[in-house]
Amino acid sequence: MSPARVTRGNNPLRQADDLRLPQIAGPCALVMFGVTGDLARKKLLPAIYDLTNRGLLPPGFSLIGFARRDWDDAKFAEIVRDEVKAGARTPFREEAWRNLADGLRFVRGTFDDDAAFDELARTLEKLDAERGTGGNAGFYLSIPPGAFETVCSQLDRSGLASPDDDSWRRVVIEKPFGHDLASARELNSTVERVFPADAIFRIDHYLGKETVQNLLALRFANQLFEPVWNAHYVDHVQITMAEDIGIAGRAGYYDGIGAARDVIQNHLLQLLALTAMEQPNSFGANELRAEKEKVLAAVRLPDDLATATARGQYTAGWQGSEKVVGYLDEDGIDPRSTTETYAALKLQVHTRRWAGVPFYLRTGKRLGKRVSEIAVVFKRAPHLPFTDTATEELGQNAIVIRVQPDEGTTLRFGSKVPGAGSMEVRDVTMDFSYGSAFTESSPEAYERLILDMLLGDPPLFPRHEEVELSWRILDPVERFWARRGHPECYESGSWGPQSAHDLLARDGREWRLP
Structure with missing residues (x-):
């Protein structure tokens, strides 16, 4: 039986x-x-x-x-x-x-x-x-x-x-869900001819990471943060996925795809949407996806892509104590390849909450450190009742959500340096780490996503509208870069090409050094 x-x-x-x-x-x-x-x-x-x-x-x-x-x-x-x-x-x-x-x-x-x-x-x-x-x-x-x-x-x-x-x-x-908007639409049409939309689960493994999900808890379960999570208090947002490895034997996949299509179109734009979205009525799939789609629909590229984007390709250098080859010398790479291994964008979210706040996205291989994080950097206090020398080492307050490798959250703020005879203020950090705060180990992202699929629980899976909106953002950048020829070179072990640093310097800002 x-x-x-x-x-x-x-x-x-x-x-x-x-x-x-x-x-x-x-x-x-x-x-x-x-x-x-x-x-x-x-x-x-x-x-x-x-x-x-x-x-x-x-x-x-x-x-x-x-x-x-x-x-x-x-x-x-x-x-x-x-x-x-x-x-x-x-x-x-x-x-x-x-x-x-x-x-x-x-x-x-x-x-x-x-x-x-x-x-x-x-x-x-x-x-x-x-x-x-x-x-x-x-x-x-x-x-x-x-x-x-x-x-x-x-x-x-x-x-x-x-x-x-x-x-x-x-x-x-x-992923990848296509290589541009047209191919993404064709891919969606192919799959939806056979399976209904609610039976299709598009995996973005970043959305299965505990810290990404904790971003929602941080924002919406705590009265402390949500009141200042807007353009009145936030100066800018940086979203980073940096790798210290090269293409790791993936030449056949990576060459012709590049950093922007491989990471920004899916991982980083999803993180942007979760950072910038309004609170959903519930955390059901439709409600959560609807709020993310509103954000992606409101994203705008600056008019001048030459000054609002950066792309690079790593050359030989030192990764720690190891001498490594450049991208064009990797096995299986065409020595004439113009594929970028570093990409950075400046984006605006045209909503009332985020009007005037730039979002800077960057990703790259052979960078100085492996790290993925979201940094919400706040405006400086409008008035400091201290002498200039008392606060000369004081930076901007920031909330940093570490996605990997050391999952957790850091809060940076100013504190008085001990000493009875002076008022000197410096940056200090308050740190929360999953590894030390919880006895349970965080499940691997694919564990959560496979289980959710088997349960039929889809909130962490982007639907085709999100995919297509992401390609609408990236396609103009890819077309612009295609006309620019070879990417700018940067040395392995560094933090990317000079144009990436110039991108923020023009706005009087600089990239965080994780």
Whole structure:
């Protein structure tokens, strides 16, 4: 006898009386396309094990890998075990591993292979009968965007995209969501021909990070910050994602894409939207997305892109104590490439709250330090009743939300230097770190996002309107840069090209040194 079906509407695991308790996914299976790729091996498979180990997946959860490799189920399980041991964040426990391994299956085939997709359909049916997956299935497309149409068409042809009345089917798409507005629209049209909009989950792993979500708690759960979170008090906002590594063997993906398309269009514009949005009526998916879309629709580029943008390409230099090569000398890179490895923009948000406040976004590789942060920098006090010498080392107040690697929040403010005979004021910092404040370790971003997809909880996933609005912002910059020729060079280990520093200096400001 097959196990009883548990549908989304009557899944008791999702009806927690105490909302502080973690929700457990209901019966389901996950099909992973691109299971042999770096993302799956290093991030997705370990995240699925960690969810199993934390008790957040149901006992009958099943994972099907789909790829061209000549593997059977046992070989696939061996590969998954190796990747889990190498990359999992929770301890390896045989009991947890056996629970996961019992549901591992492998289907061999190519994306244009009808027989392979028919076999995939039969495998899901068997898992439903054997393990009680309820007919529920998610399809994770960890594959190049050029293959989306073929896979979606196969899922449609084989009936895999169409669930029974009491089950669900969902699809997960990894970035990039196109390379410009036109391709993003085409991609959205391709996927939405097969899956309804509420069954499409576009993954931006930054939105799964605890600190990004804590930004909402910081703003809307505390009366302390929201009254000053506006143009009356804020001087400017800096949003940074800096990496100290090069392209790390990703030449085939990165060259021709560049820093702006790879990071600004998705990660940084999402952080801008969360920083600048108004408080939603609730944190339901539609309410949260609507407020983010209002912000992105209100973003404007300055008229003079020559002075409001910067782009660069790293050259040879020192990264710590290691001598590193320049971008054009990396394996697989065309020595004539004009792809930027550094990008910076100045943007304005034309709303009443943010009128006149510039938002500076920057990202780059081979920079001085690995750091991602949002810095809200406040205006100076209108009057200081001290001598100039007493405050000469005093900067501007700032709230800095550290996204990675040391997740937390720093508040910078002025304080009197100890000493009875003087009134000297200097900057001090008050620091909150997740690692020291909570005993629980922060789950990896992909853990949260995979679980949310299995739960059908979409607030952290951007819908196609957000994607298209982001490309509307970036496309004019990319067209402008295409006419400018080669990017400005900057030395590895530095903080980017001179034009990036000039971008802020023209406004009498400077980039934060994290």
